[in-house]
Amino acid sequence: MSKRILAVSALAILAAGTAQARDNIAIAGSSTVLPYATIVAEAFGENFDFPTPVVEGGGSGAGRKKLCEGVGENTIDIANSSSRIKQSDIDNCASNGVSEIMEVRIGYDGIVFASDVNGPEFAFTPADWYNAIAAKVVVDGKLVDNPNKTWADVNPELPAQDILAFVPGTKHGTREVFDVKVIEAGCEESGALEAFMAASMEESECMKLRTDGASVDIDGDYTETLSRLDANKNAIGVFGLSFYENNTDKLRVATMNGVVPSTESIASGEYPVSRPLYFYVKTAHLGVIPGLQEYIDFFVSDDMAGPDGPLADYGLVSDPELAATQAMVAAGTPMGPLN
Amino acid sequence: MSMPQTTGPQTGHRASKSLLEVDAGTRRRNRAEARFRSYGIAAIGVAVLALVLLVTSVLSNGLGAFRQTFVIMDITLAADTLDPSGTGDVDAMKRVSTIGYGKLLKTALIADLESRGIPTEGMSEKEIAGLLSKEAPAQLRNMVLADPSLIGQTIRFKTYATGRVDGYFKGRVSMESAERDSNVTPAQLELADRMRAKGLMSVGFNWGFLFGPDASELRPEAAGLGIAILGSAYMMILVLVLALPIGVAASIYLEEFAPQNRWTDLIEVNIANLAAVPSIVFGILGLALFINFMGLPQSAPVVGALVLTLMTLPTIIIATRASLKSVPPSIRSAALGVGASKMQTVFHHVLPLAMPGILTGTIIGLAQALGETAPLLLIGMVAFVRDFPSAPPEGFMDPAAALPVQVYNWTQRADPAFVERASGAIIVLLAFLLTMNIVAIVLRRRFERRW
Incomplete structure (x- = not known):
């Protein structure tokens, strides 16, 4: 008897599952873009007659992979990404029938270095960071294993505080930017790159961080970095600008090359450690999923992504070329090949 | 206890001594x-x-999450801004977005402060409007669109105060921290104090936390558990409907009908093993089977329920078999002796006597499933969902959240107000778990028979 009920209910569930059309937009991807996407989704649901989009995190790479799973209601419509799409993603998409993707740049995000609010002030350069946490550094013209114990060893102008850095783990999009804009730049500035080249070693030697505990990879979110910082008042953490702006009462931000990170200094390009944020739209779903075109138009509108909009309030650095993006989105232009 | 109760074994040479x-x-x-x-x-x-x-x-x-700071203000719903066409047509009124309502709220709040003689010197309009939650324009817009006759009237409007002001009244934000905080100024907090003294702000029980939907990071004060509770309830209903019949049927067959051979042994070992499989494995299975293969929608309670059913089944089967076993064989012999068939014996006599044990096991299994997070993360239940799912059965297919996942979700957010929300959600979850466990204990106490 119970088995019959079971079979009937299972059948009913399956029938309902295949028969139902999705009427909400499905979004997944970068946890950096997630708060911005939820802010827009919320406002979109309030002001339009469409359902509020369902927004998931999961990371940039995972989001792009899901986007490329194929075309159909069972796949997501938009992938949020804090780094640019890769050729491998585009190839993966193409092999699954997703031939056209629209790339939308929503603005810029700054990466900031912050310490406990009651600690001393720091003024860094990329070279300081390289000398503090790289595996091999140049001392007296020779490449040696990193001997630096305190920040004062790295640069006499910095406080004599033990080196302890919480950097994002390698699965984070933030880490990529940190590697390129801070470590690679610092490698070159400090002369280590030249020394590596002279010793006919690979350029990738630059990216190796010391493993003696001075640099700690954080695989969780910024909230984890913050709580680790709370337990270790001596540490310096790497955060997104928007996270810092929501926790200015607990964190003291450091300058980079003498520039204080802010939406203004990032927009002007003075602050060096920043990156563009994107989302990628499956154009085959435009016109199929109700409200998709309206959502992306709304996302890049001045009311949302403009310099006075709620995204900027939350810490997004508005894109100076927003008008071009708006025109591109309105025309539904898919992205060309990566250059 | 210092006094020795016993002495050592009485070996030969010790026997001569006194016991004391x-x-x-x-x-x-x-x-x-x-x-x-x-x-x-x-x-x-x-x-x-x-x-x-x-x-x-x-x-x-x-506990703070259950109390909330509200702003109570008078607002005149001007017809020329809210209904520019003047026709009273709701579709035309929808053109006025929450941004338009936000501006209306700002001027109304400033006017209200002025009329009540609350000084606001040295504060910008943006600072004053910043005391209101960003949820307020949406609330007002929904109110007006639901009842267009409000336009032109002056109404008393109650809405959330911004999360930082709320935190100030709860002791999370102080004047010192506000100095350093880019989201609030000490002047705003002082104004909030004055407003509270005049009755424009009040702290009260926050029903929105229990029944409202989630909110974005710009408005932590509006975030609620409504969808998560509903999603969890949907899942528990489905788990009960699916797991109880399957589990009981399987146990009855294994316990009462199945021959004792290698196959049944193998099945038994597997059931015991399944009970120990880490829950994330069920999540991976659910993703591959229910979403990728069967094409069920992501973030839907039905998928969560199917995964949790798989996870709960071993618990229910083990509990059911134990309670079937505890029914003495004499009951079966008596029933068979008066001519009942094997099936009549089981369904008329053994199963009713085993029922309290089965129910207890089921409730404990459900409580376990209610608190489960890991498998749900994999099937997309961790999404930001703001629309309530519709009523069952269609609602089982709509995106929803779940209580434990909502806790996880909120702990990842940047605004410190979400820490309070996450702990509040834990309290709600614990309350549900406690209730279920108490029900299980009461059922066992009341109906259990000892033989």
């Missing part, structure tokens, strides 16, 4: 016992301490 004289061996054993007792007390102490720490930290962080 405590020898070295007895003293050693008594000391060993005293040590063991103190270890036991210490172990319980550690456990109790851990529990007390957990509960106090959750309560002290989370």
Whole structure:
């Protein structure tokens, strides 16, 4: 008897599952873009007659992979990404029938270095960071294993505080930017790159961080970095600008090359450690999923992504070329090949 | 206890001594016992301490989420801004977005402060409007669109105060922290104090936390558990409907009908093993089977329920089999003896007697499923969902959240107000778990029969 009920209910569930059309937009991807996407989704649901989009995190790479799973209601419509799409993603998409993707740049995000609010002030350069946490550094013209114990060893102008850095783990999009804009730049500035080249070693030697505990990879979110910082008042953490702006009462931000990170200094390009944020739209779903075109138009509108909009309030650095993006989105232009 | 209760074994040469004289061996054993007792007390102490720490930290962080600061203001719903066409047509009124309503709220709040004589010198309009939650324009817009006759009237409007002001009244934000905080200024907090003194702000129970939907990071004060509770309820209903019949049917067959052979042994071992499989494995299975292969929608309670059913089944089967086993064979023999068939025996006699045990096992299995997070993360239940799912059965297919996942979700957010929300959600989850476990205990106490 119970088995019959079971079979009937299972059948009913399956029938309902295949028969139902999705009427909400499905979004997944970068946890950096997630708060911005939820802010827009919320406002979109309030002001339009469409359902509020369902927004998931999961990371940039995972989001792009899901986007490329194929075309159909069972796949997501938009992938949020804090780094640019890769050729491998585009190839993966193409092999699954997703031939056209629209790339939308929503603005810029700054990466900031912050310490406990009651600690001393720091003024860094990329070279300081390289000398503090790289595996091999140049001392007296020779490449040696990193001997630096305190920040004062790295640069006499910095406080004599033990080196302890919480950097994002390698699965984070933030880490990529940190590697390129801070470590690679610092490698070159400090002369280590030249020394590596002279010793006919690979350029990738630059990216190796010391493993003696001075640099700690954080695989969780910024909230984890913050709580680790709370337990270790001596540490310096790497955060997104928007996270810092929501926790200015607990964190003291450091300058980079003498520039204080802010939406203004990032927009002007003075602050060096920043990156563009994107989302990628499956154009085959435009016109199929109700409200998709309206959502992306709304996302890049001045009311949302403009310099006075709620995204900027939350810490997004508005894109100076927003008008071009708006025109591109309105025309539904898919992205060309990566250059 | 210092007095020895017993003495050592009566070996030959000890027998000559008095029983009352405590020898070295007895003293050693008594000391060993005293040590063991103190270890036991210490172990319980550690456990109790851990529990007390957990509960106090959750309560002290989370109780605040149930109370909320509200702004109560008078607002004139001007027809020319809210209904520019003047036709009273709702579709035309929808053109006015929440941004338009936000501006209306700003001027209304400033006017209201002025009319009540609350000084706001030195504060920009943006600072004053910043006291209101960003949820307020949406609330007002929904109110007006639901009842267009409000336009032109002056109404008393109650809405959330911004999260930082709320935190100030709850002690999370102080004047010192506001100095350094880019999201609030001390002037705003002082204005909030004045508004509270004049009755424009009040702190009250926050029904929105229990029944409202989630909110974005710009408005932590509006975030609620409504969708998560509903999603969890949908899942529990489905788990019950699916797991109880399958589990009971499987147990009855295995216990009462199945022949004892290698196959049934194999099945038994597998069931015991399944109970120990980490829950994330079920999540991976669910993703591959239900979403990728069967094409069920992501973030839907139905997928969560199917995964949790798989996870709960072993618990239910084991509990059911134990309670079937505890029904004495004499009942079966008696039934068979008066001519009942095997099936009549089971369904008329054994199953009713085993029911309390089965129900207890089911409720405990459900409670376990209710608190499960890991498998749900993999099937997309961790999404930001703001629309309530519709009523069942269609609602089972709509995106929803779940209570434990909502906790996880909120702990990842940047705004410190979400820490309080997450702890509040833990309190709600614990309350549900406690209720279910109490029901299980009551059922067992009331209906259990000892043989």
